[in-house]
Amino acid sequence: MNILAPVRRDRVLAELPQCLRKEAALHVRKDFHPRVTCACQEHRTGTVGRFKISKVIVVGDLSVGKTCLINRFCKDTFDKNYKATIGVDFEMERFEVLGVPFSLQLWDTAGQERFKCIASTYYRGAQAIIIVFNLNDVASLEHTKQWLADALKENDPSSVLLFLVGSKKDLSTSAQYALMEKDAIKVAQEIKTVQRLCIPGALCPPP
Numbered sequence: 001m002n003i004l005a006p007v008r009r010d011r012v013l014a015e016l017p018q019c020l021r022k023e024a025a026l027h028v029r030k031d032f033h034p035r036v037t038c039a040c041q042e043h044r045t046g047t048v049g050r051f052k053i054s055k056v057i058v059v060g061d062l063s064v065g066k067t068c069l070i071n072r073f074c075k076d077t078f079d080k081n082y083k084a085t086i087g088v089d090f091e092m093e094r095f096e097v098l099g100v101p102f103s104l105q106l107w108d109t110a111g112q113e114r115f116k117c118i119a120s121t122y123y124r125g126a127q128a129i130i131i132v133f134n135l136n137d138v139a140s141l142e143h144t145k146q147w148l149a150d151a152l153k154e155n156d157p158s159s160v161l162l163f164l165v166g167s168k169k170d171l172s173t174s175a176q177y178a179l180m181e182k183d184a185i186k187v188a189q190e191i192k193t194v195q196r197l198c199i200p201g202a203l204c205p206p207p
């Protein structure tokens with residue numbers, strides 16, 4: 001017998017959550033795609049691709065806060081002690097979207113160079129890529145382009161959803177934050193352009 005706990009209240013979605021800042025958002029859709037709405041209403045979600053389960057990969061430099069981000073989202077916890085992710089880690093989060101059960105697979109990948117090889121074998125088949133950088137470390141923002149290029153080698157750039165996320169805002173002053181945000185918006189715009197062109201290698205040409 002398979003007894004699952006009820007889906008958490010904040011995981012029941014009847015509408016798309018709105019972005020915090022439009023100019024910083026890579027995706028500004030206001031509502032579900034009409035095909036999704038229609039398929040949910042008619043209980044035929046098998047016809048809208050892999051609607052019942054989606055894979056998200058979280059990539060970025062070491063210690064930028066990928067694990068903390070996932071733990072906050074899934075368990076609402078925060079650990080100030082750093083434990084490097086070895087290879088990959090995995091969380092599953094259950095939702096209900098327009099009345100239909102939906103699961104999000106969250107893949108937490110290692111930022112350390114020596115584990116990159118293992119982690120990258122889990123990049124394939126993602127519906128969303130979250131690239132994380134540290135708001136207090138400009139190099140980590142610069143490196144997001146390489147992380148994205150690597151993740152896009154294993155995925156279809158024309159259909160995967162991309163999110164650029166800055167972490168550790170609590171450690172920056174408002175002046176530092178304002179500067180970093182400007183740079184991050186530029187990178188986000190660059191990412192958008194590259195995705196529109198659908199050229200996986202365009203962000204980081206080979207050396």
Ligand SMILES: Nc1nc2c(ncn2[C@@H]2O[C@H](COP(=O)(O)OP(=O)(O)OP(=O)(O)O)[C@@H](O)[C@H]2O)c(=O)[nH]1
Pocket residue numbers: 060061062063064065066067068069079080081082083084085086109110111112167168169170171
């Ligand atoms: N102050 C503060 N510390 C944070 C924040 N996010 C993460 N940290 C700290 O930064 C360190 C690294 O966080 P992790 O989430 O383990 O980083 P990671 O990107 O998963 O690291 P790797 O597994 O090595 O790739 C830990 O000591 C965290 O407590 C944040 O928003 N604010």
